[in-house]
Amino acid sequence: MARTQGSHSGITGPRVRDAALKLFAQHGYAAVSMRQIAREVGVQAGALYNYTPDKQSLLFDLMQTHMTELLAACADMPDGGPPIEALENFTSLHLRFHSERPEEVFIAYMELRNLTPENFTKIEALRRSYEDGLETILRSGVSSGDFEVSDPKIATMAVIAMLTGVNTWFREGGRLSLEEVEQIYWDMVRKAVGA
Amino acid sequence: MARTQGSHSGITGPRVRDAALKLFAQHGYAAVSMRQIAREVGVQAGALYNYTPDKQSLLFDLMQTHMTELLAACADMPDGGPPIEALENFTSLHLRFHSERPEEVFIAYMELRNLTPENFTKIEALRRSYEDGLETILRSGVSSGDFEVSDPKIATMAVIAMLTGVNTWFREGGRLSLEEVEQIYWDMVRKAVGA
């Protein structure tokens, strides 16, 4: 018998999250209605409000979780080694982490303008923190003489843009494996910073 | 006396375009209503339909015009020179052209998923044509031995992503002039392709 009401023992919450993630990534935050999300979950629209105070929080939570996990992964990286190793680690981590979460990445880059000003400020801070990690690596490489970079801030933006661009075309099972892509990009990044 | 009705001798058309461009870039296609566009123009919503058959065409026309102008600018480039000059010209053109049209660029990258399938196909074709231009340069440089690129297709995507990323932070009157940015990026592009 199909149980259409009553307790679902806490499985609906994650399903709401997943549905929002999928639909926001596919159609964009503004184009997705709460009723669409509810339909995807298999529930009426009103039931969503047991799991989120509003639509905006749904978006913000997705982005905040993503950025926090990204920073956590960064923090887990071995540090203290030579700058060139740090840069290789960063490149590898970025490509792996982002290729595993195409939907989160898409949302994190496309839906910034749909955040309320307060939420935008918080996400922006997390993003800047990520960029600072790379900039620190580049500056240390310049100091040590390993890198040849005229403007570390610009180089940071350039490298991140280049790496993030992979998500626009890379698909698992395509012409190249992730390992091959990593190799090719590391080669270009290394050359670009003069190492 | 404020003239609120009657002919405006064909000045409203461009104003509708401009308003749509500005608002789509600022808030996103799905989040902007025809009434908002009308208010920006200083007209009632119904009057917009003297200038566009529907909202979708407004978006498509903006993107198509942008891509067509980009390709026209590419076609005007001097060709026949050595690959390294062609690549420098491409880099310079991309940065200049895109920095002059931040709103069009933003829309062209963010609103692809809000195009109808037929319109998407057309814009996609224009974009691929642009990418092919760069790929051709890279391949000729590989053939001539000027470039060291293991996968020209990937390198094409990487370079375009890197260059387009400039639009996320570059602002006229900021720390760096466009000429300085051009210099820095050309340096990185050149190194990245091993030239």
Add this chain to the structure above:
DNA sequence: GTTTTAAACGAACGTGTGTTCAGATAATTG
């Protein structure tokens, strides 16, 4: 087996959506 409680329904609220169109207005034409 009864009571409690978490979870979902389903209707409703007020507002906004893209688009159409008959009627009003003012510039243009003859």
Add this chain to the structure above:
DNA sequence: CAATTATCTGAACACACGTTCGTTTAAAAC
């Protein structure tokens, strides 16, 4: 000056929006 035409208004259409809430359901607790 009169007739025409391009342009815009303002109301209307049917539907969708995010969100709230009284009610119903079924699992959990005792």
